[in-house]
Amino acid sequence: MADVEKKSLIDPFGMTLIEDYEKLFAEFGIQSFKPLLSQMPNPSAAMRRGIIFGHRDFERILEAMKKHSEFAVMSGIKPTGEFHLGTLMTAREIIYFQQQGAIAFYCIADIEAYEDNGISFEESKKIAVNNIADMLALGFDPKRGYVYCQSREERVKDLAIAFSRGVTLATMKAIYGERHMGLYLSALIQAGDILLPQLEEFGGPKPTVVPVGVDQDPHIRFTRDLATRFYGKYGFIPPSSTYHKLIKALDGSYKMSKREPMSYFTLDEEPEVIAKKIFYAFTGGRPTAEEQRKIGGNPEICPIYDLYLFHFSEDDKDVIDLYNNCKCGNILCGEDKARLTEIVAKFVKEHQRKKSRCIDKAREILEMG
Numbered sequence: 001m002a003d004v005e006k007k008s009l010i011d012p013f014g015m016t017l018i019e020d021y022e023k024l025f026a027e028f029g030i031q032s033f034k035p036l037l038s039q040m041p042n043p044s045a046a047m048r049r050g051i052i053f054g055h056r057d058f059e060r061i062l063e064a065m066k067k068h069s070e071f072a073v074m075s076g077i078k079p080t081g082e083f084h085l086g087t088l089m090t091a092r093e094i095i096y097f098q099q100q101g102a103i104a105f106y107c108i109a110d111i112e113a114y115e116d117n118g119i120s121f122e123e124s125k126k127i128a129v130n131n132i133a134d135m136l137a138l139g140f141d142p143k144r145g146y147v148y149c150q151s152r153e154e155r156v157k158d159l160a161i162a163f164s165r166g167v168t169l170a171t172m173k174a175i176y177g178e179r180h181m182g183l184y185l186s187a188l189i190q191a192g193d194i195l196l197p198q199l200e201e202f203g204g205p206k207p208t209v210v211p212v213g214v215d216q217d218p219h220i221r222f223t224r225d226l227a228t229r230f231y232g233k234y235g236f237i238p239p240s241s242t243y244h245k246l247i248k249a250l251d252g253s254y255k256m257s258k259r260e261p262m263s264y265f266t267l268d269e270e271p272e273v274i275a276k277k278i279f280y281a282f283t284g285g286r287p288t289a290e291e292q293r294k295i296g297g298n299p300e301i302c303p304i305y306d307l308y309l310f311h312f313s314e315d316d317k318d319v320i321d322l323y324n325n326c327k328c329g330n331i332l333c334g335e336d337k338a339r340l341t342e343i344v345a346k347f348v349k350e351h352q353r354k355k356s357r358c359i360d361k362a363r364e365i366l367e368m369g
């Protein structure tokens, strides 16, 4: 643990532990997003609130946005289950860039789900229909998007095969550590996903932004390197990326886990079940109400605060007020949780209502994709 305290750990297939996001700028060469914020034509809430804290080469995307020239957004979600608070973040980022003019590529990462989680393609397909319906309910426009399964997208596999000639086992080990071959294969496939929007069939090379959690940065570095090395054959522009912070688990741990159902909730769960999870969630509150009124709470370690910050408050001022009121002891955790429970229940009910109407369309998109 001593090493971890000094250094961040970024592993797309395993544990990611970030003690201090600022350190990633020096450790991994990620650039701060802050200097670009004032230039963004219409920054998202995640950008304004510092949830999106870093990037690589985002200036290229900014330029395209300002000039209204062609660019793409590409990201993938592993079909391992229902949409939860982490996948919701990625989904919203894809939709945000699509609304800002990007052609959107949404990859159902079923090869990665098989290699990393042992989920069969058939099972992935069922989960994917549900996930696509989530995307549609959240505002994804299929007319300006391309949704596909990795396992059925031949162009992605062809790119992975082409790239494999330029990569040695030593390189894969240096980036991903000692892994089974399937994970190295899935990393090559993901490089194919990220560069797919730049193939001639999709209009050729173009700036492409990949919004991801910071745990996915190794894939971005790997793909940027491949884009440069295969420039001669494809004319690829190295992909840009944005990095969002990872939302805290409800139990106060670093990562939500399926093995710990009380550490997260999904958008398919009953509002009553979610209410219970929020009720039992860890907080940054003090042991007694009296103490909290006297010295205030600690929103920095509080998953309830994260829920407002990441997803459940549209108004920036509301989030700032919550932070200050918590710090000053003007608010107690019980009342804060009760307010959040109502907001989440309203959102989830509305989302489930919209989603139920999108299932047929989602099935159709998956079959056509």
Ligand code: SF4
Pocket: 283, 284, 285, 297, 298, 299, 302, 303, 304, 305, 322, 326, 327, 331, 332, 333, 334, 336, 337
């Ligand atoms: S008052 Fe709210 S934000 Fe502050 S510690 Fe309690 S639950 Fe968290």
